[in-house]
Structures are given as C-alpha cells and as structure tokens.
Amino acid sequence: MASLPMPAWSEQTLRFPQPTPVREAAMAPATLTALEWSVVAMAEKDGLSSLRDRGRFLSALGSLFGARRPRGLANERLEALRRLAVHAWVYRWNVPNSELRDFLAAGFTQDQYQLVQNSIGQARTRRAAERRRAAR
Secondary structure (H helix, E strand, O other): OOOOOOOOOOOHHHHOOOOOOOOOHHHOOOOOOOHHHHHHHHHHHOHHHHHHHOOOHHHHHHHHOOOOOOHHHHHHHHHHHHHHHHHHHHHHHHOHHHHHHHHHOOOOOOHHHHHHHHHHHHHHHHHHHHHHHHOO
C-alpha cells in the first residue's frame, strides 16, 4: 500500500486564524438617556401639526392676536428624536425616510431607532390592554 509523504508541521500551519476584533460599541446594547426618553414620552402628546411650519397667514394671525405655538426643541439632536418619535406614535413603523435620515444624521444609531420603535409599540400594546380591561 502506497502513501503520500506528510509535510512537516510548521509553526505557520498550526496557527489558527484569529477572529476579527468586534467593536465594543457594537456589542453594547442601545440606550437612551433619561432626557431622551422624556422627549419620546412628550412626543406622544405632540401632534403632526407640531412638525409643520406655519404659513404666512397663520403667522400673521398669531402675531396679531398673540397666539404662540411652540416651535420644537432648541437642541437639534433632541428635535430630530422628537420628530421621529411623533411619526412613530402616529404612523408606527411607517416613518418617512427623511425623518429617519435626520435622526441618524443627528448621531443616533439604527439600534436606537429600533429601541424607540419597540418601546412605543410596547406602550401602545399596554394601553390597549388597559382600555380593554376598563371596558369590561
């Protein structure tokens, strides 16, 4: 019976490939600060009208009669979160691409987007169950 000669084991052939390093940020769970969570909660009460600019006519009437409407948050990052959260409360997962782009451009991540959406979905489910229990 014939056999092929075995090559000698070298140090190089015994080395296993090293796993590619994983960034620690990718492993950390997505979180929001307490202030950011309060913005998400506040967005539930804000309507879609809070996202639109007032026209000239309404602005003139507002200045004439002194009616003031809040113009959003001063912090651009928190305003991007508020705008996204308002859309999420109203339209659920059907958030406009432009709002999602602004959210990500403000420094948030896809994981944080999913965290906000899941949180809003759980709140909706919990409130619907409470309404059903109260109706009984």
